[in-house]
Amino acid sequence: MDESERLAWAYLSRVAEPPNPKLSELVAAEGVIGAAERIRRRDADPKLLRSTEARYELDCARADLDVLDRMGGRLVTDRDDEWPHAAFAAFQGADRDRRPDARAPLVLWVLGPSQLCDIAERSAAIVGTRAATSYGEYVASDLASGLIDRDFAVISGGAYGIDGAAHRAALSCDGETVAVLAAGLDIPYPAGHSALLHRVGKHGLLVSEYPPGMRPTRRQFLTRNRLVAALGRATVVVEAGVRSGAANTAGWAHALGRPVCAVPGPITSSSSVGCHELLKREDVTLVTRAADVVEVAGRCGELAPDLDRPTTGLDDLSDEELTVFEALPGRGMRTVDEIAVTAGIPATEVLGPLTMLNVRGLATQENGCWKLAKR
Amino acid sequence: MDESERLAWAYLSRVAEPPNPKLSELVAAEGVIGAAERIRRRDADPKLLRSTEARYELDCARADLDVLDRMGGRLVTDRDDEWPHAAFAAFQGADRDRRPDARAPLVLWVLGPSQLCDIAERSAAIVGTRAATSYGEYVASDLASGLIDRDFAVISGGAYGIDGAAHRAALSCDGETVAVLAAGLDIPYPAGHSALLHRVGKHGLLVSEYPPGMRPTRRQFLTRNRLVAALGRATVVVEAGVRSGAANTAGWAHALGRPVCAVPGPITSSSSVGCHELLKREDVTLVTRAADVVEVAGRCGELAPDLDRPTTGLDDLSDEELTVFEALPGRGMRTVDEIAVTAGIPATEVLGPLTMLNVRGLATQENGCWKLAKR
Numbered sequence: 001m002d003e004s005e006r007l008a009w010a011y012l013s014r015v016a017e018p019p020n021p022k023l024s025e026l027v028a029a030e031g032v033i034g035a036a037e038r039i040r041r042r043d044a045d046p047k048l049l050r051s052t053e054a055r056y057e058l059d060c061a062r063a064d065l066d067v068l069d070r071m072g073g074r075l076v077t078d079r080d081d082e083w084p085h086a087a088f089a090a091f092q093g094a095d096r097d098r099r100p101d102a103r104a105p106l107v108l109w110v111l112g113p114s115q116l117c118d119i120a121e122r123s124a125a126i127v128g129t130r131a132a133t134s135y136g137e138y139v140a141s142d143l144a145s146g147l148i149d150r151d152f153a154v155i156s157g158g159a160y161g162i163d164g165a166a167h168r169a170a171l172s173c174d175g176e177t178v179a180v181l182a183a184g185l186d187i188p189y190p191a192g193h194s195a196l197l198h199r200v201g202k203h204g205l206l207v208s209e210y211p212p213g214m215r216p217t218r219r220q221f222l223t224r225n226r227l228v229a230a231l232g233r234a235t236v237v238v239e240a241g242v243r244s245g246a247a248n249t250a251g252w253a254h255a256l257g258r259p260v261c262a263v264p265g266p267i268t269s270s271s272s273v274g275c276h277e278l279l280k281r282e283d284v285t286l287v288t289r290a291a292d293v294v295e296v297a298g299r300c301g302e303l304a305p306d307l308d309r310p311t312t313g314l315d316d317l318s319d320e321e322l323t324v325f326e327a328l329p330g331r332g333m334r335t336v337d338e339i340a341v342t343a344g345i346p347a348t349e350v351l352g353p354l355t356m357l358n359v360r361g362l363a364t365q366e367n368g369c370w371k372l373a374k375r
Numbered sequence: 376m377d378e379s380e381r382l383a384w385a386y387l388s389r390v391a392e393p394p395n396p397k398l399s400e401l402v403a404a405e406g407v408i409g410a411a412e413r414i415r416r417r418d419a420d421p422k423l424l425r426s427t428e429a430r431y432e433l434d435c436a437r438a439d440l441d442v443l444d445r446m447g448g449r450l451v452t453d454r455d456d457e458w459p460h461a462a463f464a465a466f467q468g469a470d471r472d473r474r475p476d477a478r479a480p481l482v483l484w485v486l487g488p489s490q491l492c493d494i495a496e497r498s499a500a501i502v503g504t505r506a507a508t509s510y511g512e513y514v515a516s517d518l519a520s521g522l523i524d525r526d527f528a529v530i531s532g533g534a535y536g537i538d539g540a541a542h543r544a545a546l547s548c549d550g551e552t553v554a555v556l557a558a559g560l561d562i563p564y565p566a567g568h569s570a571l572l573h574r575v576g577k578h579g580l581l582v583s584e585y586p587p588g589m590r591p592t593r594r595q596f597l598t599r600n601r602l603v604a605a606l607g608r609a610t611v612v613v614e615a616g617v618r619s620g621a622a623n624t625a626g627w628a629h630a631l632g633r634p635v636c637a638v639p640g641p642i643t644s645s646s647s648v649g650c651h652e653l654l655k656r657e658d659v660t661l662v663t664r665a666a667d668v669v670e671v672a673g674r675c676g677e678l679a680p681d682l683d684r685p686t687t688g689l690d691d692l693s694d695e696e697l698t699v700f701e702a703l704p705g706r707g708m709r710t711v712d713e714i715a716v717t718a719g720i721p722a723t724e725v726l727g728p729l730t731m732l733n734v735r736g737l738a739t740q741e742n743g744c745w746k747l748a749k750r
Contacts, residue, residue: 016719017719050721051719051720053720053721053722054715054716054718054719054720054721054722055716055719058716135641135643138643139642139643217698217701217702218689218697218701219694219697219698219701242682242683242684242685243684243685263642264639264640264641264642264647264651264654264661265639265640265641265642266510266639266640266641267514267638267639267640267663267664268510268513268514272639273663273682276639276661276663277682279639279654279661280660280661282657285655286639286651286654286655288642288648288651289642307617307648307652308617309617309618310617310618314593319594322593322594323592323594326592326593326594327592340429341429341430341433343429344391344392344426344429344430345426345428345429346425346428346429347428347429
């Protein structure tokens with residue numbers, strides 16, 4: 001990408017609130033330099049003129065790129081190898097009557113060593129409430145590190161609470177993690193996460209649809225959520241209140257045809273109410289382990305192993321053996337006839353099971369009388 | 376029921392391990408006295424002879440009835456008005472190839488003032504692990520008292536843990552509760568619950584398929600579970616380990632076409648693993664409130680109310696109003712043109728939203744400059 005193109009992308013990134021389908025169409029038709037020229041000349045679709053009216057005269061592309069260059073970041077567009085075409089293709093399948101914003105971004109401001117397209121191939125979004133409990137933060141960390149162990153990248157939104165726990169856990173096992181921001185790359189938001197976001201940008205990826213200097217707004221958080229959902233092969237909601245941005249991200253994942261997972265928690269915790277609401281839907285998967293997430297987000301056939309089940313020495317007994325076993329006294333001895341009455345089965349059918357129990361070391365006999373073996 | 380019939384029912388209750396379909400058929404064909412006579416004479420289907428061989432000579436019917444009478448209990452059979460015909464009809468629909476024990480009981484030993492048929496009309500089974508956590512016991516109590524408030528009877532198995540918490544909560548709100556026992560009515564099992572079971576028998580109902588003196592066995596617990604599932608219009612599993620009797624009761628509820636509900640809990644708790652396994656099935660309903668249980672177990676149209684959602688003063692704002700609101704400065708003032716650039720919408724479209732925000736008390740202006748109103 002040459003410098004005049006970079007300047008045009010940067011200009012277009014700020015001139016209209018993303019996503020703007022008319023703007024994307026214009027770029028596709030005219031190229032990025034032509035499109036920027038047309039916007040400046042006010043020669044475009046009336047709707048596009050309207051949505052660019054407030055900012056078309058404001059050109060801080062040069063300054064924005066300087067900020068980006070100083071940070072060591074890059075612009076990524078669909079002309080670049082790094083562009084996650086497959087992940088963003090999901091926007092084409094969404095119901096745009098219900099979700100007019102179901103559009104790929106025009107351009108992304110990116111900082112970090114990871115490659116966006118690689119990451120989007122094997123990834124899960126871990127999202128949740130900022131008002132996380134220690135339970136939620138523990139679960140987010142545990143899932144994130146389990147996913148990293150299984151070569152997944154962990155996508156999240158960089159917020160306090162669940163997001164932060166997921167990023168931290170991923171970083172601490174040297175895994176790949178992506179924070180998709182609702183502000184410019186140079187605006188550490190929330191401020192308390194500036195060190196964490198710096199580490200994500202150094203070891204993983206910071207991604208934003210917004211140019212440097214842009215402060216986040218409510219609308220930008222919601223718009224950003226669609227990118228979190230699109231970049232994760234599945235979205236996992238760890239904790240969410242009854243009103244939660246995580247539910248919005250889950251809604252985006254649904255709209256994009258991506259699996260949605262939720263982690264249950266105590267029903268006494270207001271931070272799990274949103275998860276339980278999600279889990280009442282048929283299309284949300286209850287997950288308790290990273291392996292469960294891999295089963296829905298991984299390659300075909302990457303199934304979660306069965307849970308370990310405790311076993312006892314009685315598991316392999318037949319019904320008759322178990323019935324006879326339970327008719328044996330702990331103290332004293334019983335005759336075969338007495339055992340038959342207690343067990344409620346014919347005396348002729350007691351000796352066979354008794355012998356098997358004896359072989360297994362569960363029953364002992366003396367002079368034709370039987371009792372439980374000491375264990 | 377005259378005394379000779381009572382004696383015959385009591386005899387048949389002990390002579391074979393329940394449920395025994397051949398025995399039920401014989402009683403249906405010959406009447407209870409004739410059936411007892413045929414068993415004693417060894418004149419019956421060979422399979423039935425075999426299953427009664429161990430105990431047909433043992434006649435403690437008189438003694439069993441004496442115990443029952445002293446306790447103040449009663450025998451209930453399908454000849455009695457109290458018999459819950461509707462509840463037990465579910466056994467006819469079950470898949471008997473997979474569940475040969477899906478049979479109504481022949482006779483029930485019952486103690487307490489409640490009427491079984493009334494109770495089974497509006498009831499829920501609350502079951503769970505004996506190894507309950509304080510969370511599980513709290514939830515069981517909360518659900519039980521919520522169900523009692525809604526005129527439900529609470530069915531359970533009298534065990535330690537979840538069962539006990541459910542019975543106790545029901546008793547403490549003067550509600551109806553039924554303990555279905557795997558032992559005779561005179562055998563308080565577990566021993567530590569003898570005072571609780573006594574109270575259930577005094578204020579609700581103790582129910583057993585087994586004659587006095589019978590001690591519980593593993594098989595009897597599993598057989599008993601079918602009656603818990605049949606007497607509850609829905610079965611709610613509150614906490615369950617990875618191997619749990621509660622899962623068996625849930626299995627019975629499924630087999631009988633009754634709704635199964637489960638309560639989620641922390642994924643870090645081994646006592647909730649069984650609930651989460653159940654909740655992964657499509658046909659298990661996640662419940663967090665008594666109202667959720669009533670929705671599946673109550674009358675048609677008894678829907679759970681929506682959760683209370685916190686609201687903010689911004690909820691009713693239009694998209695444009697919200698966008699303008701977020702472009703207002705907290706300190707200092709901005710002109711309409713500055714607000715337009717920040718919000719990314721044409722200056723001509725800023726004044727309308729600003730006026731609305733002003734009316735709602737969200738924005739103030741001075742000399743044509745605007746800022747957020749102090750709240």
